[in-house]
Amino acid sequence: MNRNLSCTVRTALFTSSVSLIVSLLTACGGGGGSSSDPDTGGPAPGPKPVSVTFAGDSNADRYDSVGVVAAVSESGYHRFEWEQIAGPKVPLAGQGTAGISFDAPAADTYAFSFTATNRQGDSVSDTYSLWVSPGDDDVRAHLRADRAVSEGAEFSLRLTASGLYTEPDDWNIRQVSGPTATVEFDDYEVVAFVTAPKVSGDRVLEFEAELQVDGRRITDTAYVVVQDRPEVTSEYFCDGSGEYCGTDSPLNNVYTYRSDSPYRDYLADCVYSNQLTDERFCTLGALPLIGMQSDMPTVDQIMDHVLVSHDWMGQRFETFLREMDKTNHDFARLLRSTTAIVISSDIRPSFYWQLTGAIYLDPDSLWLTPAERDVINEQPDYRSGFGSALQFATPWRYVKNNNYAFTSYPVANRESRTLQEVELDLGSLMYHELAHANDAMSPARIDAGLDESEIFFNEASSGDPVNEYVASINPLLSQPLFDLAEVRYAGAEASEMQKSYLAEDIADFFFPDTANDFYAYSSKWEDTAMLFEETMMSLRYGIQRDIAVTNQPNSPYAEDYVVAQGQRNRIGDENIRERAKAAVYELLPEAGPQAEDHLLGLTPISLCAGENWVQNLNPSCAGSYGVLRYEVSKPNAKAPMPTQLPRSFNPPTRF
Structure with a gap:
């Protein structure tokens, strides 16, 4: 994994004399009968006090x-x-x-x-x-x-x-x-x-x-x-590399955010434990889906299923549900298909796991203050080096009124952000992860009834996932992009042919096909989730999504990424909107009619070929390959670097 460090110091430190303070506290214990030490004949030593x-x-x-x-x-x-x-x-x-x-x-x-x-x-x-x-x-x-x-x-x-x-x-x-x-x-x-x-x-x-x-x-x-933690025995939450690892690093301590949760004593054991083995999976009787308790779960019912590594993560998630989901109740409904929500400082990137039926959230989408951000692990995404030999990038972003929909804050600047910014950041992540959850266990499957004596995976895999149906509608056809997705997202070694592709070659593969994002070629699961996420962000927040193919410069400056071809509102394309509509109807049927009407009103907008990523915030050129504007504004120096890697992945299972 590539790790770096530089000498651009912008924020704060403290120095003063530091000393170690040691305090011991003897725990109180119950009384009992007298006994003696067999070696000395005197009183037997009591248990060593906890300190x-x-x-x-x-x-x-x-x-x-x-x-x-x-x-x-x-x-x-x-x-x-x-x-x-x-x-x-x-x-x-x-x-x-x-x-x-x-x-x-x-x-x-x-x-x-x-x-x-x-x-x-x-x-x-x-x-x-x-x-x-x-x-x-x-x-x-x-x-x-x-x-x-x-x-x-x-x-x-x-x-x-x-x-x-x-x-x-x-x-x-x-x-x-x-x-x-x-x-x-x-x-x-x-x-x-x-x-x-x-x-x-x-x-x-x-x-x-x-x-x-x-x-x-x-x-x-x-x-x-x-x-100190118990010995790692799980092949799923592994200590070191493993074929079926959801993570290859020991897990943080997590606990139920609600101290009175009915699952307090075993929720972590069911979904986030270095000792999770085939014999220790929890049945749906012990840990039910949230939707097995209610068709319209309350925030209190949902919070009983939340595990956190820090209190503020649970507080923020609860505020999000109470204050930002009270109109449409999308997230409460989507959470019906989950067994648990895990939010921990060591989760990067976020993921959904069909093995446990839980979603695992990177808290980088929840922080409000620099102090909260300080405790989040900044280790690079394990996928950071994937596809480094390729000559193209496929950046994406959410925009509104020709500006970034939510701001990118450099960590070193130690800035705070508002709940409204958290809403958009966390909302887009939740739509994606919960698309996976409802793909594996659709509302229709829950309504049909589930066997409480079975583990989640067995019930989920007993029927076809939603993505099989979505993938059958105007299916993706570009084999070069399927192969390149293995390089970009799974770490496969690039062939000489793949290394030779330029951005213009990739644009010719991508834009005539029917995916709304390059990540869709990594799996049918991601194809469905990307369609659902973009549609719901546009429907609920009026936010547009840009996708482009650019060069891949060795540069820390966003303006060095030059667009070969790109689109805004790609889900409005007539060959794509039917796929997006199907995803919403299957995953969140309550929003289906609204989404269908909304998609019909969307028109894709071409980004400006030959202009850089920052200039394309306002794509006022004449068509995808139109003449460049006579004069363009100077790029915003604070523009964030283009994002290529999605914020989510799906770990494998051995089943």
Whole structure:
């Protein structure tokens, strides 16, 4: 996997003396009869008390980034809660985990109570405090963010700076204590990609970041607690590569967002466990589809099926359902076909798995604040290098009024975004993933009744998926594109012929055919999901989708991608809209008539051949291969890089 790092530091760091604070708490136990030690004749030793050990900043300056992590001496604790008991109130993006961080807004004493709970309901608690002094407004370094991870897991640490008005002379990120982790760097961003070591109990890693600025050394420290996890036995959630792996990295700790969920004790075991085996699949009697409980499920019923790695992810998802789905109820209806919704900082990219009937969401579509974004793993998509030998790209984007429908925010800028932007970002992702869910288990199949003694996969695979029907309507015909999709999306090696194709060759394959996106050639599942996603985004939000074929420059600038041919509203093509209409009627029949009328009113718009991707936000040229505009506006320097890879994939199953 290609990992990079650069020296463009734009945001914030903290430096001050850092010390380790250790607190021990003896857990209370029940009484019993007396006994003796057979070796000494004296009283037998009792069970070793469970303890909490804190590692973090004991003092800091105002505006510094501050963090603390908690290590529990006994494994099996999976629910973690922090409560602030002193100091100015600060948001804790790490709530729900054993690690928190925040930017100190004022000089004061900050104190927190920490509680860890296991599945038996036993808990251990302790408190932690630190002093923040007034400090000054000088340059600060910030290594973000202190956190908790599973042994062997991949995570990222980003270095930013505040009060810095010139490029630093040099920078460095290194591990200074704890079991040795593997650290690599990004070519363009100041980010360390870390693989946690294996541990036999919770262990703390300490990382130090350093900036050299005008002869000064400015540092910050981040603490990461690596948590011991049960041995990996699953061939589905694997530790290392495996033919049927949904992921090849150990899983984060996840928990039911609702502490009183009826599935609290086993939901993670059913759908997100490194010990998931054929013998441990849950039946539909134990974990029913949401639609087996109600034809129109409530938000409360849905939230009982939600697993998260951090509290804010569940809060955001619930807000999305309550505030942004209350008119059409599309997502509540589509969620009928799922067993669970998993949102975790280590999921990248998102996926639906017919093996479990659950959707797995990358929280990059849910964050509102920089602090929330800090805890999301920035490791590159495993597909990033696929198709690098090809000479073309197939970028896509959502637009409205000739502008990006939702903004791309560089991580280093540490900007917040609105709920309305989250709605569009998350909405498009949800339409896609839930298209897969309803493809595997359509509303008609649920209405016909399901066998509660069976596991989800057996019931889903006992009938034909919706995509078989959709694929039969004006079917895709371009064999070169089917073969190229194996290279771009599955990592197959490109042939010499495939390496020789130019953007114009691909355009000649793609635009006469009946797919609305190149990703449709990767599988019938993706073909159906892409049709459904674009149709619903256009119907519900009035958003148009661009698809184009361009060159593939070795460049970080969007204006270097030159359009050979492209279209906006491709689903309005007469050979494609029948396929899109069929997808909606089968997956979300309640929206079928509206979608049919809407599709009839859409007219594809040609993008301007020979102009770059940014200029084509306003495609006012005369036809696909028309004369270029006499004068075009200067590209927007903030334009995001074209997106090629879809935000979703479907992992294999062994069945």
